[in-house]
């Protein structure tokens with residue numbers, strides 16, 4: 001085993017803080033002993049900070065309309081080959097109620113960037129869900145104004161996910177035409193200021209990405225001090241400009257996840273659906289490399305097949321209860337259990353009572 005690798009790993013375990021050069025060294029961990037040791041250390045840090053519990057977040061994908069044109073995503077507005085849908089507030093509340101009956105303590109409301117839903121409509125969803133019990137609401141609806149973020153927070157939303165996607169600003173601006181890297185980071189800052197528990201994250205294996213830029217992704221997550229980070233592989237979609245590009249590498253995704261766990265020990269890290277789509281045991285492997293969260297899909301079956309970010313998404317043909325049962329089996333297979341608490345961030349936040 002390389003000495004440089006051993007010393008970077010030791011520093012990561014003891015200090016949770018590394019230089020870019022050290023992060024690159026860990027991301028370059030060789031298959032075999034080095035990779036195994038990296039995953040083992042990340043798993044130990046996960047155990048120390050989060051214990052054996054895996055938090056479940058039930059995700060409702062309520063609209064497949066999007067005003068953006070991201071090169072990597074099947075929901076991009078130029079894709080005329082998909083059937084678009086919008087769920088009503090009542091349909092969202094029904095799906096959330098069923099999820100709560102199944103035991104979920106967090107509901108994630110996700111959509112394309114769809115201004116058809118104004119803040120008032122989203123507020124009705126948030127308020128309706130919060131009235132159902134002790135449940136956290138996470139939003140993942142993209143870029144909005146600072147005022148809208150404040151209003152959504154005052155409506156009772158607890159968390160917000162908005163991935164920075166890639167820290168390579170040229171690549172970001174190229175792959176997300178009409179949007180801007182600095183504005184994305186600005187959104188993350190506004191969300192933090194509005195009192196949300198904030199999540200970001202990045203895609204692994206975008207065409208043109210380098211190991212150095214993946215190291216910058218991890219350093220950016222550290223600098224933003226995010227409470228959640230979604231790190232998943234790129235999966236090409238046929239109806240996008242990146243059709244035919246190779247998918248992201250699962251081992252590299254696991255390494256990025258493990259290094260992120262070492263750098264941000266308290267952060268919630270999901271075993272992503274994209275990892276489970278690339279490999280039937282992708283989520284098992286992620287849970288053994290630092291992940292402590294899974295996001296089962298609780299979107300009604302008639303809609304989830306239409307929310308095609310990328311093809312053959314894991315779980316896209318299952319009913320919500322089936323998705324939950326499959327995920328509980330994954331958790332048990334790796335010797336873990338479903339966490340019983342809401343899985344909030346340990347950081348102090350100003351509280352809003354409604």
Ligand code: SAM
Nearest residue numbers: 072073111112113140142163233234235309310
């Ligand atoms: N529209 C919102 C946004 O972009 O923040 C939320 C929904 S978007 C579908 C959720 C995430 O899907 C994005 O942050 C992106 O990382 C991921 N995604 C989109 N296309 C993907 C692809 N082809 N492979 C892997 N992840 C993808």
Ligand code: SF4
Nearest residue numbers: 066068070073076112
């Ligand atoms: Fe729209 Fe989000 Fe897909 Fe970009 S990643 S096209 S913003 S849904």
